[in-house]
Amino acid sequence: MSRYEEMFLRLHQRAEGAFGGFLMLGDPDVATSAALLDALVEGGADMMEVGIAFSDPVADGPVIQAAAERALGAGVRVDDCFGLIAQFRAKHPAVPVGILTYANLLAARGRERFMTDAAAAGADSILVADVPSLEAEPYAAAARAAGLDYVMIAAPNTPEPVIRRIAELSSGYTYCVARAGVTGTRDRLALDHDQLFGLLREAGAPPPVLGFGISTPDQVGEALASGAAGVIAGSALVRLGADADGLRELVLAMKAATALPGSQEEQHGRFA
Amino acid sequence: MKHDGRFGRYGGCYVPEILVPALEQLEAAFLEAEEDPQFGAELQELLATYAGRPTPLTRCRNLAAGTPARIYLKREDLLHGGAHKTNQVLAQGLLAKRMGKRRLIAETGAGQHGVATALAGALFGLETEIYMGADDVERQQLNVFRMELMGARVIPVTGGGRTLKDAVNEALRDWTASFPETHYLLGTAAGPHPFPTMVRQFQRVIGREARAQTLEVEGRLPDSVVACVGGGSNAIGMFSDFVPDEDVALIGVEAAGKGLNGHEHGATILRGSHGILHGTETLVLQDSDGQVADSWSISAGLDYPAVGPEHAHLKETGRASYVGVEDGDALAAFQALAQTEGIIPAFESAHALAHALELAEAATEETVIVVNLSGRGDKDMAQAVKLLKGAEA
Numbered sequence: 001m002s003r004y005e006e007m008f009l010r011l012h013q014r015a016e017g018a019f020g021g022f023l024m025l026g027d028p029d030v031a032t033s034a035a036l037l038d039a040l041v042e043g044g045a046d047m048m049e050v051g052i053a054f055s056d057p058v059a060d061g062p063v064i065q066a067a068a069e070r071a072l073g074a075g076v077r078v079d080d081c082f083g084l085i086a087q088f089r090a091k092h093p094a095v096p097v098g099i100l101t102y103a104n105l106l107a108a109r110g111r112e113r114f115m116t117d118a119a120a121a122g123a124d125s126i127l128v129a130d131v132p133s134l135e136a137e138p139y140a141a142a143a144r145a146a147g148l149d150y151v152m153i154a155a156p157n158t159p160e161p162v163i164r165r166i167a168e169l170s171s172g173y174t175y176c177v178a179r180a181g182v183t184g185t186r187d188r189l190a191l192d193h194d195q196l197f198g199l200l201r202e203a204g205a206p207p208p209v210l211g212f213g214i215s216t217p218d219q220v221g222e223a224l225a226s227g228a229a230g231v232i233a234g235s236a237l238v239r240l241g242a243d244a245d246g247l248r249e250l251v252l253a254m255k256a257a258t259a260l261p262g263s264q265e266e267q268h269g270r271f272a
Numbered sequence: 273m274k275h276d277g278r279f280g281r282y283g284g285c286y287v288p289e290i291l292v293p294a295l296e297q298l299e300a301a302f303l304e305a306e307e308d309p310q311f312g313a314e315l316q317e318l319l320a321t322y323a324g325r326p327t328p329l330t331r332c333r334n335l336a337a338g339t340p341a342r343i344y345l346k347r348e349d350l351l352h353g354g355a356h357k358t359n360q361v362l363a364q365g366l367l368a369k370r371m372g373k374r375r376l377i378a379e380t381g382a383g384q385h386g387v388a389t390a391l392a393g394a395l396f397g398l399e400t401e402i403y404m405g406a407d408d409v410e411r412q413q414l415n416v417f418r419m420e421l422m423g424a425r426v427i428p429v430t431g432g433g434r435t436l437k438d439a440v441n442e443a444l445r446d447w448t449a450s451f452p453e454t455h456y457l458l459g460t461a462a463g464p465h466p467f468p469t470m471v472r473q474f475q476r477v478i479g480r481e482a483r484a485q486t487l488e489v490e491g492r493l494p495d496s497v498v499a500c501v502g503g504g505s506n507a508i509g510m511f512s513d514f515v516p517d518e519d520v521a522l523i524g525v526e527a528a529g530k531g532l533n534g535h536e537h538g539a540t541i542l543r544g545s546h547g548i549l550h551g552t553e554t555l556v557l558q559d560s561d562g563q564v565a566d567s568w569s570i571s572a573g574l575d576y577p578a579v580g581p582e583h584a585h586l587k588e589t590g591r592a593s594y595v596g597v598e599d600g601d602a603l604a605a606f607q608a609l610a611q612t613e614g615i616i617p618a619f620e621s622a623h624a625l626a627h628a629l630e631l632a633e634a635a636t637e638e639t640v641i642v643v644n645l646s647g648r649g650d651k652d653m654a655q656a657v658k659l660l661k662g663a664e665a
Contacts, residue, residue, distance in 0.1 A: 055563040056437060056549060058444045059288040065431050078561045103286050103548040108562025130548070132289040134273060153289040162289070177290060182445045 003096035003124045004149060004172045007046055008207055008229060017258040018230025019220065020209060021237050021251055022049040022100070024067035025084050026076030032242050033071075037088050039244040040237070043251025046258075047096045048088070049127075049211075049232050052081045054102040059129040061182040063235040078105060078114075082121040089122025098125040098151060098172070103139075111139065115146035125149035125172040133165040140169040151175050154208070156196050163196075167203035174205045176228065177212040197227040217257035224258060231258075273299055277465020279585035285465040287444070287551045294451035299466040301371045306473065311366065318362045322395070323352045325359075325477065329485035329642070334612040341632035344494070345645040346482045348506065349617065355647030356506045357388040360474035361457060365392035368455035375399040375454040379443045381408060381436035382572030383415025384651060385459030390424035392457065400424035403442045405435040408572075415651070433566055436576055440550050460503025461580035464551025468508075468580050475509025482642055483513050490640055496521040496631060499644040500624040501594065502538065502573045504580035506646035515591060524583060525623045527569030528596030536568035540579040541587050541594040549578040555587075570599040570655070571619035573647070597623040603659060605629055606649065618647035619655070 001009070011018055021040040026033050040048060053068035053076065060068070085097055099118055106114045106128065118126060126148050131139050136152060143150035149172030154163060166174060176196060200208050207229035214220060215236035223231045233254060240246045273296055277283045285295060305311040319325040327350050332343040348356040368376060376398045380386030386402040393400030402419055406428040409416055416426050432438035440463075447456040461471040479497075486494050497514050499507035501524040511522045529537030537543065540555050547556030549564060557565040557577040569575040586592035597605075602619060605626035610616045617625060621644070628643045649656070 055432070056441050058441050058550070059448070061445070062431065069432070072563060104556065104558070104564070105562040107547045107553070108545075108558060108560065129288055130286045130551070132285065132287060132292045134276075134285050134292065155290045157293055158289060159293070162292075182448055 002149060002172065003094065004047070006094070007096055011046060015260045017220075017224040017228065017260060018046045018209060019044065019251070019255045019258050020047040020049050020230060020232035021045040022051065022211070022232055022234035024051040024053055024064065024071050024238060025081040026053065026071035026074060027067040027238070028070045028242055029074045030076060030080050030084065034084055034087055035244055036242065036247060037084070038091065039248045040251055041092050041095055043248040044255035045095070045251050046230070047098065049098045049100050049234070050081070050085065052078060052099060052101040052105060054105055056104075057102060057129070059182055061235060063239045067238045078109065082117055085118070085121040085123050096124040097122065098127060099123050100127045100129060103128050103130050106139070111142050112145070115142045115148055119146040119148050123148060125151045127151040127153070127175055133162045133169070136165070136169050153177060154196060154200060154205070158196070160199060163199045163203050163205065167200070167205040171206055173207050173209045173229070174200055175232070176208045176210045194226060217253045220254050220257040224260060273465065274303060275299070275465065275469070277469060279468070279582045280588060282553050282581035282584040283465060283468060284553050285551060286548050286553065287464045288448060291444070291448050291451070294447060295464055295466065297371060298470075301367055302466055302470045305367055305370060311370070315363055315366055318366070319359065319477070323358045323362060324350060326481045327351055329482060329489065331489070332613055335609060336629065336632040339632040339635055340637055341635045341639045341641055343628050343632060344486065344640070344642045345615070346478060346510065346642060348478060348644060348646045349615070349621070349648035353388050353391055354650060355384055355388070355618065356475060356478060356509065356644070357385055357459065358391070359477060359509070360471050360505065361388040361392040363474035364455070364457045365396045365398070368398060368457070369396050371455065373398065373453055373455040375401070375450070376457050377401050377403065377443050377446050377450070377454055378457045378459060379436065379439035380404050380459065381439070381575060382651070383408070383412045383419065384573060384647070386424070386426065387415055387418045387422075389457050389459070390419040390422040393424055394422040402426050403429050403439040403446070405433070405439050406430045407434040408436070408439075414654070435566070436572075437550070437564065444550070460505040461508045461582065462503045462550060462552055462554070462578060468552065468582055471505050472508045472512055472582065475505050476512040478506065478509040478644060479511060479513040482510065482644070486640070486642055492640070493517050493520050494640040494642040496523055496639070496641045498523045498525060498624045498628045498631070498641060500525045500574060500620045500646060501541065501579060501583060502527070502576045502620065504583045506644050508580060508582055510644040511586070511592060522586070522592040523627060524592055524594040525627045526594055526596050527571060527574035527623060528598040529568040529570075531598060532596050535565065537596065538567040538569040538574045538576060539596045540567070540577060541583060542596050544577075544579070547578070552578070552581045554578050554581040554584045570602065570659070571623065573618070573620040574623065595627055597626045601626045606656070607660070615645070616649035617645055618649050619652045621646045
């Protein structure tokens with residue numbers, strides 16, 4: 001069983017949704033970044049999403065862009081990022097780690113080699129933000145060959161044929177975006193996901209985890225109530241900067257909001 | 273998508289999944305418009321009566337004197353707006369109207385594409401917002417004013433290196449959230465499918481006219497066709513109709529900036545490596561991790577760290593060849609054309625001209641060279657004063 005499968009099963013037994021935290025690797029420097037990753041786990045994060053910084057992050061809003069600029073400004077290289085993952089893996093053997101990055105970094109290293117190195121470092125999955133389902137096949141194949149889950153993005157505007165491709169090509173979880181646009185925090189979530197979650201379920205896609213715009217415990221509860229198997233908070237965590245205590249507290253509060261009311265259990269059981 | 277947008281192994285559509293519906297809609301509208309005589313007629317009328325097509329093919333009387341070469345200039349500098357860019361902003365503007373969009377966004381470096389988009393926005397009654405690197409906004413106040421005069425709003429981009437590539441990133445981010453009512457009027461034959469194909473089709477009028485005009489005055493095809501390459505839209509527009517004419521040499525001229533051996537240049541094809549930037553698989557100036565490098569050129573239009581994917585393909589197949597011209601040689605050609613022919617070219621076009629002069633000087637027998645004079649030099653006056661007067665002082 002993969003780390004994601006084990007995690008969803010474990011959470012299902014506890015009647016909880018998954019809470020995932022996103023941080024940019026090497027932000028603001030390698031040593032601080034390692035401590036912040038630990039703080040996420042200490043706060044109760046069930047899964048980690050880690051960014052490997054790219055100079056031209058078109059899918060990211062200002063908060064994550066700034067994080068990437070800080071990491072690159074500190075001279076962080078792709079090898080340093082794999083080093084951070086390996087260090088994390090040694091300390092936290094059960095917590096799934098997903099990489100979020102951009103296609104050009106794979107092109108530069110060689111797609112197959114990038115995947116192999118990521119797997120060797122202890123990563124569980126990879127999501128390439130600027131590779132849509134149209135271009136996904138060779139990426140999914142390379143991930144599979146390296147033993148990584150290949151994660152894809154689904155949105156409320158994603159048409160049914162694409163949902164079927166996601167079901168076909170991806171594994172681990174499905175990264176569902178709460179709205180059109182780039183990463184960032186939002187005051188209110190526009191939750192029109194019931195239909196999306198339904199389509200994903202029918203197609204047999206991996207469990208839906210909702211990201212983009214999750215920044216408060218209330219939004220975590222809302223997202224899970226609407227049928228997500230988990231949530232990922234990114235910008236809300238990243239904008240706390242190097243404040244490990246603040247990070248731990250916010251994650252603690254958000255994780256506390258992942259307890260499922262009884263009526264939701266059955267719905268989630270189908271994803272577990 | 274109906275097509276995969278590939279040119280050999282280059283091209284494709286590398287954008288976040290949520291943006292794919294926008295590109296699908298654009299591809300569908302473009303394919304439909306290409307088949308629609310009414311669209312063709314409307315565009316034709318605009319190109320003729322608003323933009324001033326066809327543009328002349330001018331034989332240089334003095335520039336290559338003493339050489340066996342005859343140099344012809346395809347005069348895109350005479351087009352309304354002052355550069356070839358008008359061809360495709362009119363076409364994309366019409367397409368935006370056809371798709372029912374009410375707003376245009378665009379990226380701009382020094383402001384030329386921003387000005388072109390602003391004129392299309394004014395003409396078609398579309399709200400227009402232009403992303404421009406904050407440093408470029410500072411440096412190019414006059415173009416900012418031109419855009420504003422035509423009713424566009426200029427949004428300074430403060431992220432990244434605050435230049436063209438960051439403006440593209442920001443426009444793509446805007447479009448990801450706004451595409452239901454907004455068209456992204458991308459400025460060159462790069463970016464995700466369908467842009468490279470669409471922009472080529474809207475620019476190939478340049479080569480179509482130049483080919484017919486050369487046949488008319490020379491009674492034969494040219495030996496060489498030369499165009500500058502930044503993103504590559506004027507060059508691909510010039511080359512396309514000549515591609516089947518295998519005896520015609522197609523030569524793209526990149527900005528070699530301060531020298532190809534250093535890092536201050538824009539020679540993506542000559543010095544770049546395989547990568548994926550702004551939605552397309554192409555050649556990119558980058559480090560070994562894949563972080564995109566800053567490019568450099570005295571000419572803002574050639575200062576871009578990637579290139580349209582079809583050029584990467586033409587290079588790979590050998591159908592076109594690519595050379596570099598340094599800042600100094602481009603500046604010399606800029607002066608030479610002004611002094612011998614009374615035509616002030618854009619710095620971009622001066623790169624192409626510099627290579628044509630080199631060909632002329634090396635020629636041992638009669639040869640016919642057609643240069644795409646993609647734009648006029650008025651926009652470069654402030655910088656030219658600084659470079660030329662500064663050099664004298």
